[in-house]
Amino acid sequence: MTPSYQQPTARGYYGEFGGAFVPEMLYPNVEELRTQYLEIMADPDFQIEQQQLLRDYVGRPTPLFEAKRLSAKYGTRIYLKREDLCHTGAHKINNTVGQILLAQRLGKTRIIAETGAGQHGVATATVCALMGLPCVVYMGATDIERQAPNVARMRLLGAEVRAVTSGSQTLKDATNEAIRDWIANPVDTHYIIGSVVGPHPYPDLVARLQAVISEEMRKQLLVKTGSELPQFVVACVGGGSNAAGAFYHFLDEPSVRLIAVEAAGRGINSGHSAATSVLGTPGIIHGSRTLLMQDEHGQITEPYSLSAGLDYPGIGPLHAYLGAVGRSEFIAITDDDALAAVSECSRLEGIIPALETAHALAALGQLGAGPDDVVVVNLSGRGDKDLDTYLKNMDKLT
Amino acid sequence: MNNRIANAFASKHNLLNTYFTAGYPSLHDTIPLAQALVEAGADILEIGMPFSDPLADGPVIQGSSTVALANGMNLPVLFKQLQGLRAAVADTPVLLMGYLNPVMQFGAEEFCRQAAAVGVDGLILPDLPLDEYEETYQPIFKKYGLKAVFLITPQTSEERIRRLDSLSEAFLYLVSGPGTTGGTTPTDAPAQQEYFNRIAALNLHNPRLIGFGIADKAGFDRACEHAEGAIIGSALIQALKDVDDAPAAAARFVRGIKS
Numbered sequence: 001m002t003p004s005y006q007q008p009t010a011r012g013y014y015g016e017f018g019g020a021f022v023p024e025m026l027y028p029n030v031e032e033l034r035t036q037y038l039e040i041m042a043d044p045d046f047q048i049e050q051q052q053l054l055r056d057y058v059g060r061p062t063p064l065f066e067a068k069r070l071s072a073k074y075g076t077r078i079y080l081k082r083e084d085l086c087h088t089g090a091h092k093i094n095n096t097v098g099q100i101l102l103a104q105r106l107g108k109t110r111i112i113a114e115t116g117a118g119q120h121g122v123a124t125a126t127v128c129a130l131m132g133l134p135c136v137v138y139m140g141a142t143d144i145e146r147q148a149p150n151v152a153r154m155r156l157l158g159a160e161v162r163a164v165t166s167g168s169q170t171l172k173d174a175t176n177e178a179i180r181d182w183i184a185n186p187v188d189t190h191y192i193i194g195s196v197v198g199p200h201p202y203p204d205l206v207a208r209l210q211a212v213i214s215e216e217m218r219k220q221l222l223v224k225t226g227s228e229l230p231q232f233v234v235a236c237v238g239g240g241s242n243a244a245g246a247f248y249h250f251l252d253e254p255s256v257r258l259i260a261v262e263a264a265g266r267g268i269n270s271g272h273s274a275a276t277s278v279l280g281t282p283g284i285i286h287g288s289r290t291l292l293m294q295d296e297h298g299q300i301t302e303p304y305s306l307s308a309g310l311d312y313p314g315i316g317p318l319h320a321y322l323g324a325v326g327r328s329e330f331i332a333i334t335d336d337d338a339l340a341a342v343s344e345c346s347r348l349e350g351i352i353p354a355l356e357t358a359h360a361l362a363a364l365g366q367l368g369a370g371p372d373d374v375v376v377v378n379l380s381g382r383g384d385k386d387l388d389t390y391l392k393n394m395d396k397l398t
Numbered sequence: 399m400n401n402r403i404a405n406a407f408a409s410k411h412n413l414l415n416t417y418f419t420a421g422y423p424s425l426h427d428t429i430p431l432a433q434a435l436v437e438a439g440a441d442i443l444e445i446g447m448p449f450s451d452p453l454a455d456g457p458v459i460q461g462s463s464t465v466a467l468a469n470g471m472n473l474p475v476l477f478k479q480l481q482g483l484r485a486a487v488a489d490t491p492v493l494l495m496g497y498l499n500p501v502m503q504f505g506a507e508e509f510c511r512q513a514a515a516v517g518v519d520g521l522i523l524p525d526l527p528l529d530e531y532e533e534t535y536q537p538i539f540k541k542y543g544l545k546a547v548f549l550i551t552p553q554t555s556e557e558r559i560r561r562l563d564s565l566s567e568a569f570l571y572l573v574s575g576p577g578t579t580g581g582t583t584p585t586d587a588p589a590q591q592e593y594f595n596r597i598a599a600l601n602l603h604n605p606r607l608i609g610f611g612i613a614d615k616a617g618f619d620r621a622c623e624h625a626e627g628a629i630i631g632s633a634l635i636q637a638l639k640d641v642d643d644a645p646a647a648a649a650r651f652v653r654g655i656k657s
Contacts (some may be wrong), residue, residue: 021498023524024549025456025573027558045499142568166460172451179453184577186553284499285451297472298503301451 005251005318005327012200016325017317020199022287025183029191030287032106034201037349041098041208053097054212057130058087060094064220064376069348070361076369079224080351080379082216090354091213091242091380092123096192100127100244102214103190106224110189111135114178116171116238117309117356118150119381120194125159135159138177140169143308150385168302170310171238188316194317195239199287203244203316204331210245217376218249228377230374232367234259234358238310240272240319242380247328257329260319261363263305264332267347274303276315277330291323305388306335307352309356309381314347331366333359339396354381355389359371402519403491403545403568406441407605413627414618414655415442416634417495417609417650419462420479421471422448427644428479433486434645438652442607443487444522447476447496454524455470456580458632473504480516493547493568495522506535510542520545520568531565531613549573552593557598563602572597572608574628580632581611594624630655 005014012018012034017189024029040046054060063082071078083091096113103111111128115121121137128135137154141163144151154161167173171355174199182191196203196210218228233250235243237260265273271280280291292314293301303313321365322328333341338355341362346352353361357380369375383390391396406413418434420428432443448463448471455463483492494513501509501523513521521544526535531546537547545568550559552575561569575581575590597606608621609629621628634651641647 019527019530021525023525024554025454025551025576025578028551028553028555105587108465165452166457166464176453180456180578183454186551186576204609263549283502284497287525294499294505295645297474298500299467299472300499301450 002132003384005322006248008200008204012039012204014318014321016282017290017320018200018203019288019289020287021284022199023183025186026179028080029182029186030199036106037102037201037205040102046101046105050098050101054094058093058097059085060212061216061220062086064217064224065298066224067349070345070364073348074364074369077365077372077374079221079374079376080349081213081246081376083213083378083380084351084353084357084382088119088123088125088126089334089384090119091210092194093126094122094212094243095122095206095359096120096127097192097208099190099192100131101134103192104131106190108188108190109133110185110258111192112178112181112189113192113194114138114171114174115194116140116174116311116317117307118143118147118154118385119352120307121159121161122150122153122157124192125154125157128159129157136181137161138164138174138181140164140171140174141292142169142290143171143174146389147308147385148388165358166319170308172300179286189290195315196244196318197239197286197288201325203318204327205317207244207248210241211248213242213245213378214247214249217246221374221376225374229253230376232257232259232373232375233378234360234363234367234375235378236310237315238263238356238381239310239314240316242378244316244318246376246378251327257366258322258327259363260323260330261360262330262332263307263310264334265304265306267334268332272304274305274312276308276313276352277334278332280314288317290314290317291320294352307338307355307359310359331363336396337362339393342390343397352383353377353379355386357381399645402489402553405489406491407569407626410441410608411626412622413441413607414439414652415444415627415629416440416652417444417446417631418597418638419446419448419459419466419631420476421466421469423465423638424463425469425471426473426479428476428643429482429486431648432483432491434649435652436490439656440652441490443490443492444495444631447473447500449500451495452497456578456632458580458635462495462635464566465536468593469608473500473509477516478513478517484517491519492517493520493522496612498523498525504509507538510538510544514542514544516570518544518546522547523570524549528561528565530536536565542549547571552576559600559602563604566604569605569607569626570602571629572606574610574612577610598624615655617657
C-alpha cells in the first residue's frame with residue numbers, strides 16, 4: 001500500500017508533528033470533537049447540507065481560469081483556482097460552512113473564532129448569521145488597524161469583534177485569546193479554528209473541509225488540459241489552510257510538485273520575517289507539535305509580515321511533515337516581491353489578489369516551470385480588504 | 399525517602415499553596431519571595447516558569463510572565479537562583495509550574511535532573527498530555543523523584559479522574575470552575591458545590607487542593623471546607639504589583655489569608 005499523507009494517526013500525528021497538547025480545561029472539548037468529527041462528516045444528511053451550501057451559498061465550484069498573459073510572461077501554462085470568487089472573498093468559508101454544521105450537530109449554541117487578516121472572521125460571522133448563532137471573533141489590535149474593512153464587515157454581520165492587546169496583538173495572540181474563551185465556556189461553545197493548526201483533530205478537520213479545492217482542481221484540469229495532474233500546485237502558507245486544501249488530493253501523486261510559499265517579510269534574515277520553515281524549530285504552539293519560531297529558551301517569538309494572514313509564528317503540523325519528508329517545497333517571498341505580484345496580477349489578468357495570495361503569485365518566477373508544464377496557483381482571496389495597504393505602498397505597486 | 403509533599407499533607411490541615419511567577423516583579427525576587435511566603439505561613443510553593451503564550455492563564459499571570467521574561471528570566475537563570483532554594487524554604491514542598499515548550503527546548507531529562515538537584519519536589523505542566531506523560535515523561539520524573547500534579551475540572555469524567563489519581567503521587571489540582579487562572583468566583587455556587595462533593599465522594603487516594611479564582615481569606619476558608627487546602631496565584635501576584643518591597647507584601651498577603 002502506498003503511504004498516505006492525508007490521514008494522521010489516531011492521536012493526530014503526521015510523523016513527529018501534531019498531537020493535542022492542551023490543558024485539562026480543554027481536554028473534554030477537544031475530545032468531544034475528536035471522537036465525533038469523522039462520524040458527523042460521514043453522515044449523508046451532513047454531506048447533503050454541506051454540498052448545498054457550498055454550491056448555492058458559497059458559489060462552488062469555483063472556476064479554474066487559464067491566465068494567458070501571466071503564462072506568456074513566465075513561459076509556462078498557469079491556471080488560477082479562483083477561491084477569491086467564493087462568497088466573502090476567500091477560501092476560508094469552505095471551512096466555516098463545514099464547522100458550523102458540525103457545531104450544530106454537537107449541540108453548540110455559541111461560536112468563537114480567531115482571525116488575522118479578517119477573512120476567517122468574516123467567513124465565521126457569515127455562517128453564524130446564516131444559522132442564527134451568536135459569534136465572537138478575537139482579533140489582534142494591530143490587525144484591527146490594518147484590516148478595517150473586514151472588521152466593519154464582521155460587525156455588520158452581527159459578530160462581536162474583541163480586540164486582543166496581548167503580545168504582538170496579531171494572529172498568534174488572537175488564537176491564544178480564543179482558546180482562553182473556550183476554556184471559560186467549555187459546554188455551549190464551538191471554536192471554529194481558521195487554519196490547519198491547533199490540537200488534533202483541527203488540522204485534519206480543516207484540511208478535509210478545504211480539500212474541496214483540490215477535488216475540483218482535478219476535475220477541471222482533466223477537462224482543460226487532458227490530465228487531472230498538473231506539474232506544480234502553488235499556494236501561500238501562514239497556518240496553511242488554503243495550501244492544505246490545494247495540495248490535499250495531490251498528496252499521494254508524487255509527480256505533482258507542491259510549492260508552499262511563506263512570507264519572508266523584510267527578508268528571511270532581517271529579524272522581521274514569518275518564514276517558519278526556515279526560521280522555525282520543533283516545539284509546541286496552540287496545542288500542536290510543529291515547526292515554530294522561538295528563541296533558545298522556547299519562548300515563541302513575534303513573526304512579521306506585511307500580510308496579516310501570513311503573520312503567524314508556526315505552520316500546521318501537516319505542512320511541517322510534508323516539508324520534513326520532502327513532499328512539499330518551501331519558497332519565501334518578501335513584502336516587496338508580494339506587492340509587485342499584486343500589481344502584476346492586477347494588470348495582466350484584471351484580478352486584484354489578496355496580499356497573502358500575492359506571495360504565491362510572486363513565486364511563479366522561481367519554479368523553473370517549462371512551456372508544457374501546467375502550474376496551478378491557488379488564488380486564495382481577493383484584494384479588496386488590502387486596499388488600504390496597497391494605497392500606502394503605491395510606490396512599490398507600479 | 400524524604401517525601402516533603404506527603405509529609406506536608408500528613409502533618410497539616412487547610413494547606414495554603416501559593417503560586418508566584420519566577421522573576422517577577424524583579425528578576426532576583428524569586429528566592430526572597432519564596433522565603434517570605436514560607437516564613438509567613440505558606441505550606442506549599444508553586445514557582446511559575448514564565449512562558450510567552452500561557453494558554454491556561456488569565457491576564458494577571460500573563461502580565462507577570464511578560465514582565466518576568468522582559469526581566470531576563472529563563473530556565474538556566476531560574477535553576478541558578480534555585481540553588482538557594484532549600485536554604486530559604488527548609489522542608490516546604492516546592493513545585494515548578496509551567497508550559498511544556500520551554501521544558502522541551504531545555505531537554506526534559508536535563509530539566510528534571512536540575513530540578514531535583516535544587517530540591518524541587520514536583521512538576522505541574524498543564525499542557526503535557528497524559529499519553530505523552532505515561533510514554534515519555536513518567537520514567538524521567540520517577541528517575542529524579544519528581545511528583546506529577548494533574549488538573550481536574552468540572553468537565554473531567556470520573557474515568558479520567560481515576561486515571562489521573564492513579565498517575566499522581568502528590569495532590570490533585572481541582573480547578574474551581576470554567577476559566578483561566580484568576581477567573582472570578584463562579585456565580586453558580588450550587589453547581590460548584592455539587593462538583594466538589596462529587597469529587598470528595600470518589601475517595602481518591604490523592605489529597606486535593608482547589609485553585610483558580612481564590613483571592614482572599616473568605617475564598618480560602620470556603621475551599622478548605624471541600625478539600626485539604628487551596629492554591630492562590632493571581633491574587634498574590636496582584637498584591638506584588640507596584641510595591642517597593644515585594645517579599646514584605648507577599649508576607650502580608652499570606653498572613654491575611656492564614657490569620
